[in-house]
Amino acid sequence: MKSSTLQNCSKCGLCLSVCPTYKVALLEHASPRARLQLIKYYENSELISSSGLKEIISKCLMCGACAAICPSGINHYSKFMEMRTKMAEDHGEKIAIKSLVYLLSSEFRIRFAAGFAKLGQRITPQIIFEKYDLGNIPLKRFPKLNKKPFRQAVAETSRSEAGEPEKGNRGNVLYFTGCATNYLFDKTGFATVNILKSMGYKVIIPEKQTCCGIPMLFHGAKDKAKKNILTNIKCLNPDSFNQDTVKAIIVDCPTCGSALKNEYPALQDDFSPETAEAASKISSKVIDIMSFILQESDSTNLAQSLENLKSDNLKHDSRVNQTNPENIEPQKIKVTYHLPCHLKNSLQSPGNSETILKNMPRLDYIRAVDADECCGGGGTFFYEYPEISKKMVKVKIINAKKTGARIWLTDCPVCRINLSGNLKESDKLTVKHPVEMIQL
């Protein structure tokens, strides 16, 4: 197969300086440069396929740091994804990963496996567990399932589409919720919707949306991913909302965001021309919620703009007020932050969440020294290679604790599960999405 870009890797090694797996292992074959070289040797038939090779290729967080720094502009993602597909064909996938890919490829199957109707939220369904489980996160540190899938719950509360704007009407935004908000973190979803409404937007949550497909792509199941991708392109296509233009497509998960922004358009050769066009239109409108808030705020008086977004009572979840003593305290809440790799490297909007946190009058933001270092979560990396992942997350926790903050904010659900899953009761840190702080 031809490589996905014309550029050659010059083997300069600069990507070693940012690769989380290299930095932990200090082994060349744990580096992006080696992965690219080995793919080249394999394509030139100088290296035969082996389970060892497969392991080297998949012991990668797909964090995108290498591509972001590469002077030659190599598209590591596409190369790695292609190779993952080949390796999965040659050597199969772990059963757990296989069934995960099978399940995520259909919204119906996810719902069915999750068994919302019967199980309630006490039992973490196998499917969610497999998607997000860190090999060694104890079950009780795993997030509880939403009582109802968020998209269903929000539709019921507002009876129609998610919400009419509260003041003025600045247009429509689409909200792509991702699996995590839908099944695990509904507070993030409600906060996002409320904020968008108080900014004056009408929030449309397309009903047919489904898993963004990244987990399948990462595990070499491109065919299965494609089905989801086509479904999503169809229901997010800005042109299909003809009454009003769509101002933006909002994501709260940076990984979903990078899928919509980068991976969908990158697959254009596999699409019909119309689909390819829709994909690039979607891509141009995708923005993460925190960047959107910042973009729409008055930059000369950010603090006030942010205060304006505060809601007097949290409409959808009054429990927050009672269980969060910080709310009652008039003094500032100490928070710290973890920058997810996909925000830093793929959406290229690092720093926006931090800017907001710094400017919120009610918060005391203290930066951890390694705020922008990878936490080792990376898709299902933490599930497959817990030993490396564990090392990375431990350091993150030590540095977060040093800040003295009680709340640890991060935009990415996988980081969130990884970080909170590895915290102990005694660490006295709670992990949340930064959007949840705005309406407190």
Place this chain on the structure above:
Amino acid sequence: MIGSKTKELLKKIVGRERLLDQPAELLSYSYDAYHEEAMPDLVLFPETCEEVSGIMKICSADKIPVTARGAGTSVCGASIPAKHGIVLCFSKMNKIVEINTKDRYVIVEPGVINIDIQKALEPFGFFYPPDPGSMNVSTIGGNVAQNAGGPRCLKYGVTVDYILGMQVVLASGKIVNFGSTNVKDVTGYRLSSLFCGSEGTLGLVTRIILRVVPVPETIKTILVTFDDLDNTAKSVSDIIGAGILPVAMELLDRATINAIEDSARLGLPREAEGSLVIEIDGVKEACEKEIKKIYKKLEANNAVSIQEAKTPKEREKLWTARRSAYGVFAKLAPDLLSEDVTVPVSKVPAMIRKTVEITKKYGLKVGILAHAGDGNMHPMIPADRNNIEQWENVEKALVEIVQAAIDLNGTLSGEHGIGLAKTRFLPLVMSKDDIEFMSVIKKAVDPDGILNPGKFV
């Protein structure tokens, strides 16, 4: 090949998990940033000097080639195991042993990454001056073995100027120490200078004592443009000639500036034929005085514009422009050749003219980038290795550029080293006797030639 018995002995020293022997793993150690490749038979990761010594005893008994490796960023192929055998990778031998800013030194193991030394010194208000472009990834062991330099070496000097002492394991496995933690020390030969720049052919460096210096009080950075490349280069030699020693003087030509603007839009003047990033540092008053003198020289050479960085952010922007040059050119074609010939600073204008002429003759693109203050040229030629005819032209141009530099009393390499890349050019700058003298030294320390064989000695 390495016999199974020998392998067992080596495994006993480093343990199973610090030994690699699987094809995919070995292939990962068959290359560095140069374009040739050679497979090692084994890769070992020592963590102590004693382990290195033990390994060398076995290897010298069996005459097994040993090639040291840091991060594998050598651009001349110095860390490629040309004659196979063992790659001894120092990435895991990476402790900072001591930081002593009172006595102005640090002691480090070879696998420590350059930037980590800088980070460790920062809280003390000190720094370690050599700043190769690869400083975020290359190891201090590799820096020492290549005598690495960087932009600020114009004022501060290169790696060798900062080595106070070192510990070396010889081919025989013997451990020797030279130098001390004293900033002045003339006890015996200055052998650390011999091992520095030896590209791993004389011994394995297992510990280094480095001199460090305090961070200067003031830094001033300016971006100057000219409508003539000759004037640009002449300003450089005029400033140096006037006895001013800036930290750095980086030159970029029109092609380079435009390529940067195309990709990054930093607001650089596209019509400028040449520009300079000049930085000075020191005591505030001295800086003020010096910058005035520099302005005078620039004006005398018809500088079109001078832009001074007012804030650290603005300074960062000027350096970003300079640093992005390599990446910008790397994206212009599938491959990029970055040359490293060096000429006396007064010959910089002539060397630039020559380089442009040669590349034009062969129909190649070129961007001129130079640590101009010390005459270290980095012309960048984007091309496609798979285009056989074009690549042949690149090779021919390279030979002519090297010859042109030598004709101007220049030398083969300012900082990238000889390795596999430039061995064939050695006779152009060294006599038979010169080369033989190096061989005499090599034979004395490594009689069986097991250390990094296949390289320049």
